[in-house]
Amino acid sequence: MHSFLRLNSFKIYNILLIIVFSIIVNDNHSFPLIYTAFYCIFHFLIIYLGVYYYRKQLYFIYFLYGLGLDIFWLNEIGPHLIVFMSMLVFFNLSTKYFYNLSSFKIYVVLIIIQLTMISFEVFVSFFLLNFSFNLNYFIQIYLSTLLLSFPIFLFFSKIDKYK
Amino acid sequence: MLKKNITNSKVKRKSLGSFFVSLLFLLTFLLVLFNKTDYFVVNKVKSFGIDVITPITHFISSPITIVTNIGLRIRDFQNFKNENLKLKEEIIRLKKWQTLAIKNSRENRVFKRLLNSTSHEVDIIKTVSVIDQSPGMYSKLVTINAGLNYNIEKNLAVINEKGLVGKTIFSSNKKSKVLLINDPTSSIPVKTLSDNSYSILSGTSNGKYLISTFTKDNELPKVGDLLVTSGNAKIFPRDILVAKVIKVSEDRYFALPYVDFNNLNYVQVVKSK
Numbered sequence: 001m002h003s004f005l006r007l008n009s010f011k012i013y014n015i016l017l018i019i020v021f022s023i024i025v026n027d028n029h030s031f032p033l034i035y036t037a038f039y040c041i042f043h044f045l046i047i048y049l050g051v052y053y054y055r056k057q058l059y060f061i062y063f064l065y066g067l068g069l070d071i072f073w074l075n076e077i078g079p080h081l082i083v084f085m086s087m088l089v090f091f092n093l094s095t096k097y098f099y100n101l102s103s104f105k106i107y108v109v110l111i112i113i114q115l116t117m118i119s120f121e122v123f124v125s126f127f128l129l130n131f132s133f134n135l136n137y138f139i140q141i142y143l144s145t146l147l148l149s150f151p152i153f154l155f156f157s158k159i160d161k162y163k
Numbered sequence: 164m165l166k167k168n169i170t171n172s173k174v175k176r177k178s179l180g181s182f183f184v185s186l187l188f189l190l191t192f193l194l195v196l197f198n199k200t201d202y203f204v205v206n207k208v209k210s211f212g213i214d215v216i217t218p219i220t221h222f223i224s225s226p227i228t229i230v231t232n233i234g235l236r237i238r239d240f241q242n243f244k245n246e247n248l249k250l251k252e253e254i255i256r257l258k259k260w261q262t263l264a265i266k267n268s269r270e271n272r273v274f275k276r277l278l279n280s281t282s283h284e285v286d287i288i289k290t291v292s293v294i295d296q297s298p299g300m301y302s303k304l305v306t307i308n309a310g311l312n313y314n315i316e317k318n319l320a321v322i323n324e325k326g327l328v329g330k331t332i333f334s335s336n337k338k339s340k341v342l343l344i345n346d347p348t349s350s351i352p353v354k355t356l357s358d359n360s361y362s363i364l365s366g367t368s369n370g371k372y373l374i375s376t377f378t379k380d381n382e383l384p385k386v387g388d389l390l391v392t393s394g395n396a397k398i399f400p401r402d403i404l405v406a407k408v409i410k411v412s413e414d415r416y417f418a419l420p421y422v423d424f425n426n427l428n429y430v431q432v433v434k435s436k
Contacts, residue, residue: 021220022220023223023227026220026224026295031234034231039300056184060187067208068216071209072212072297073297073300073302073304075333075340077194077198077208077209078195078198081191081194085187085191128195131301131302131347132348132368133368134300137300141300
């Protein structure tokens with residue numbers, strides 16, 4: 001019981017994930033920048049978990065969040081769920097190669113994965129469900145990712161110390 | 164013996180984990196497949212998601228909502244003086260229109276009685292508040308706080324005081340999703356008030372304008388023409404204000420919707436009488 005209640009970094013990340021998810025699925029249209037920032041944080045967080053804390057429980061977590069985003073944002077099921085589940089398989093196969101990289105290289109890899117993931121989500125929603133492609137939002141999210149990723153990366157490395 | 168038991172339980176746990184992961188992938192595949200083919204299962208999943216998860220996410224994100232509301236209040240307060248002046252001018256203008264409207268309404272009633280004509284007013288099913296608005300990256304959706312419990316079903320028109328807002332595309336027990344007219348996948352049959360030329364509109368990808376996807380007999384309207392619902396699709400009742408034509412090109416035109424989609428608070432779900 002005591003060990004269940006004790007907070008470790010994995011549990012902290014999951015609490016953060018719930019909070020960020022709740023924010024992005026709720027109405028933030030008055031301040032779109034807040035929404036975009038949290039959208040980027042959510043993706044970075046989920047990738048960070050997949051890369052550094054890979055375990056089988058994550059398949060269930062990814063499944064729930066993928067399904068949740070699809071239902072709340074698109075009212076259709078597909079793009080996020082497919083991309084999240086595929087990404088976790090990719091992390092399972094590729095994380096062993098990341099351990100040889102320096103901290104900065106891993107950071108760059110995380111950004112590339114995040115941008116690829118968002119692009120895939122948009123492409124899958126376009127091809128599977130005929131959703132339109134909005135270049136403005138896309139650029140906004142790309143820029144926010146580049147701006148926010150480093151402070152988030154630093155913040156997460158502090159959380160990692162809670163073993 | 165103990166070592167063997169521990170190894171066995173580890174193997175069992177590992178195989179159980181693999182089975183669980185495979186099950187999740189199978190479920191993912193089935194959900195994506197059912198999304199295209201079977202509406203019953205997917206609707207159940209969506210209903211559960213919206214009805215159960217929404218209150219939880221609202222509770223968790225309430226601090227952010229409070230901060231956002233405070234920010235909005237401060238912004239409103241800064242514009243207080245200018246808004247007041249604008250409103251005073253608008254009241255004077257509206258009073259003139261009110262006199263005219265009362266006169267026209269009286270005349271209208273008398274003419275209708277003389278012609279013995281029927282009216283095509285709308286039936287208001289429910290006035291509801293907007294509880295969520297999707298971010299707009301993928302689709303332009305809002306969630307309203309009434310569903311099947313108030314007889315709100317799929318494909319009902321949604322309006323507000325300014326005009327047409329959208330149509331319901333999904334209803335759970337307590338909530339419904341509304342597809343806004345500025346979504347690129349929406350399709351609104353409209354006609355011009357001036358010469359009754361018919362066309363179909365859908366949203367542009369940035370969600371600011373409406374664009375014509377079809378015009379009957381290639382009759383394009385003029386800049387400044389008012390567009391109202393034609394009533395052809397049987398979803399939207401006739402003569403609801405939709406947009407104003409702002410740009411006409413060779414084979415299509417752009418219109419600016421009357422509804423401010425960033426300030427949707429209360430809407431009405433309606434159907435034709």
